[in-house]
Amino acid sequence: MSGTATDEYSAHQHDVDEALLAEQGMEGRPYELRASTTGLFSELRADKAGLLSAVFLFIVVFAAFAAPLLAPYGPVEGNPSTSSIPPIWADGSWDHVLGTDTQGYDVLSRLMYGARTTLLIGLAVVAIAGLFGVVLGLIAGYRGGRTDRWLMRWVDVQVAFPGLLIALIMIAVLGPSMTSVIFVLSFNGWMVYARMTRGVVLAAKERPYVEAAEMVGCRPRRVMFVHILPNLTSSLVTLAVLEFARIILAEATLSFLGLGLQFPEVSLGVMANGGRDAFFSLPRLAIIPGVVITLIVLAVNFLASWLRVVFDPQEREKRFAAGATTAATTVEGVM
């Protein structure tokens, strides 16, 4: 390897230099350029269902929390003389757009007040149960060994108890109110977050980049929250949305049993349950709040799928690639 070797060497070096130039020149540019100009909201604009959901949820939240200012009547304002007034589409009047119920209360006003309570309970329970469950699941999954065994045994024991029975006992002790409903539902709801988090953590902690973080000298807390937790975003968002829907219904069940909200308070669940009594004569009393619950859950779902995309850079890149294929083919054709 003397005379020819230098030629081979220089030829090789030439290839190397060219490859290096190509590598430095082209890689990644188009996406990065584009990424700096696209924000969260242009992403939202592209997602029609997400946009629609966002608008709908905004209206619901606004109407719910501004209920005292916007609602035409109070939640329990009325008397038997105003009972069972039909809604506007069934020869009703503009005084009661969605009609009144058998007690004579205005359905639209009750919907607004009810949505406020429902959203508040749903958000509070998802936040409390989610936070507790995720932190415990993270610790169990990341620490492993004895910590994991003990924490998961705790979860198993709590899952094995019938939730409604515990709820009955706890509310008997605490007394029925909105705070105790939030507390009881959180107490019964955190295990599912812990289990799911632990599962994802077990998979994520084997990823080389997690090992890299540990190698570099990150403390366990940083590894858990900076490197492992983001992997959970999409599954957590999905779970939280499903739980949110379940909690709306669970709250309705508790209220139906007389263990949830007490009389002057109203929620969508309370309304749907109340409508059951007159379901055959006045089906709208159950259907209207039922439809609102469904729409809220659906909208939250669509919004969640948008969030998932926004929080995942690879997913975002996929979207971009799909949108850019048409543009790219023309450019490549020229090159």
Place this chain on the structure above:
Amino acid sequence: MTAVPESTALRVGRPVPSEELLVEVDGLSIHFPVGRAGFWGQRVKVVHAVDDVSFAIRRGETLGLVGESGSGKTTVGRAILRRIDPTAGTIRFQGEDITATKGEELRLLRQHMQLVFQDPYASLNPRMTVLQLVAEPLVVHGRAKSVEAAKSDVVSLLERCGLPADAADRHPHAFSGGQRQRIGIARALALRPHFIVADEPVSALDVSVRAQVVNLMQDLQHELGLTYLFIAHDLSVVRHISHRIAILYAGKLAELADSDAVYESPLHPYTEALLSSVPIPDPPLQRARRRIVLQGEIPNPIEPPTGCRFQTRCPLVQDVCRRQAPPLEEKAPGHWAACFFR
């Protein structure tokens, strides 16, 4: 000479290492329990990943650690970095016994020893920018107040590793494999460690960019006086970067010698077989060459045979090899091999 191609273009020579021993591994054994055997589960099944391996690395030296899949080479690397607890043996770093170091002390030790990963795709967190990735070691060790404060250091480090200056603000998925490996190297170097374990750093890369990354590592060794444990699964890559090469087979050292000695006068039959599997980019020569194709199976690491681990595939095997394991002996000055017949 056993003809071996110059697959990595030699740009600079190997730096001369000092006499000081930076890493000393003595009698290292690593066994993993994998379950129980026997009717009552009375016997614990154990994988003998690494058995009685000893070697030392001098400051400024590159030791190539070569072995096939399952030979325990990655396990040895992880054990030195104290990611895996050894079953037996001691590991010394800068003269200090680190075999039992743990917790905060171990975390601080990370400032001096770092790892370059095999997979440049999976080892970089896809949610972080290159700046965040490379600045992280500085931030968690308190060398920089924040990621932004470390930016100028990170940018100069990235440039030193052959990355464009605007790389810092991009995410890893915007880079090719070779560039990502450069990011991985920059991250490993951020803390200015003395010792780097490179776990097959180029095996996931295209052949065309391997030489660049190996050259980069060699340049950095010159500049920063680094010491490498360079793990590889074949002999073609390690020759030009390694001062010495250790050949690992089924968890035991088969041969340990100066790089040139391994290539020019291999002693262990396994090394010979490995060398003959490296193709020569010269068709007539390649055709004329006698290739040693090993027959037989790698021994089961759960129940390794008594005697030599290579007995099931060795062309020289005799009865004595089945009875007792050949010790690692110094057959020539600085040239160690574990074979009765060489």
